[in-house]
Amino acid sequence: MEGKLMSPQFNNYPPHSFMKDFKQPIQYEKHSRKECINYIHVPYCNERCGYCILSSVIRDASKLGKEIELIKKEIDLYSDNIKDREVVAALWGGGTPSLLLPEQIEDLYGHARKKIKFSEHAEITVEVKPGTLNNENIEAFKACGVNRISFGVQTLNEEELKYCNRNNSVDIVYNTMDLAAKHGLNDINFDLLIGIPTQTVESFKTTCEQVFSHLRPNHASLYILIVHPKTYFARLYEKNKEMFAGDETKKRMYDVFFDTAAKYNYTATSPLNVAKNSALRSKYQYYNWKGYERIAIGPEAIGYCGETQYINLSWRDEKYEELLNASELPVKCSYNLSKDELLRRSVILGLQNLELNLEEMNSTYGLDVLNHFDSIWKLLIEKQLIEKKENILHLTPSGRKLLYYIQTLFYDNRIELGQQGIAGVIIKEIEHVNNPVEFAG
């Protein structure tokens, strides 16, 4: 991921902790629509962000020949099995794909375009570190069909950027946007981060003002810092916790993001995303949360194909290369979802689009979804976290802040919630919402 990290939301179900011991074959034939999305992960960076927990390779791009060939092999292994699918949105992320050399970009992503069918108007987003675009790599991305850019901005405050070990500045972001616009790439997303050392509500307000009033990307995503062990931030945290915003401050920053975006006429499209208007929402996110198959390729990529959820091995695992050389997918674990798990997955992911269409879900699963989770919906409606209007369940603004907890209520009770806490604690959290302003950070 280009300069971002975990946030309190779920993009997969069941979680890794549950499926880690399974290795079941992908059931390619099990799919109800030809439209799907595609993710290609190239975990390669030129420096490590202060909060990074990923096993990204830090190396000169010219030395990535073997790694690129292996990802191309994986593309080949999928291509025959997904001939009847059509990609309607793709995210090519990292790492930092914009650090690849132009010829590597054309070689890798051009290969994906040749081997996998993309719809004529597919949204194709690439993750870019501000300051790493140039005339050559932009043209290489465009030649592969890229029409949307996601910038890992995180913050526009110079001191905070130094802690992140990211070499951005307002000028660099402006210049990179200008360069992209000169090449006709105007559909831009910004990733912003709250919880950076020394960040305050005021400094985040300044960043948001610059973003939404001056830079005006079509779309912005908010990420909430979780300090992970063994990172630079974890070492800083041990020395001085005071440098890090507490939960109360993060709640206020969360409000600053949405209030500032609304002030400049942006619309919330999920509990952590805004767009200039709903037509400019991320199609990749939208379809992902609607439950479309996600053909995910590359080390550590997490995919969902033919009702099978899978996680790939890392580059660092020698089996990754061994399997690909033997023409096998580099899958670490894979799990075929039951009908009940598919339903839970649809609710858990679907809520991120802020609403669930009951009619659609009832007909997909052949049951009454409202009745099926009767006691949970009752609790959520009573606490004004969900509202029912005709056949649509809407997440209220208070519900958006608690989505993380709400999602875990739909977990099967065989699943241990690990770092999310235990189900009882979560229910208690929601039951205590009298004036629901809690924040799931």
Ligand code: SF4
């Ligand atoms: S070091 Fe690379 S993979 Fe890690 S957070 Fe930064 S950009 Fe993402």
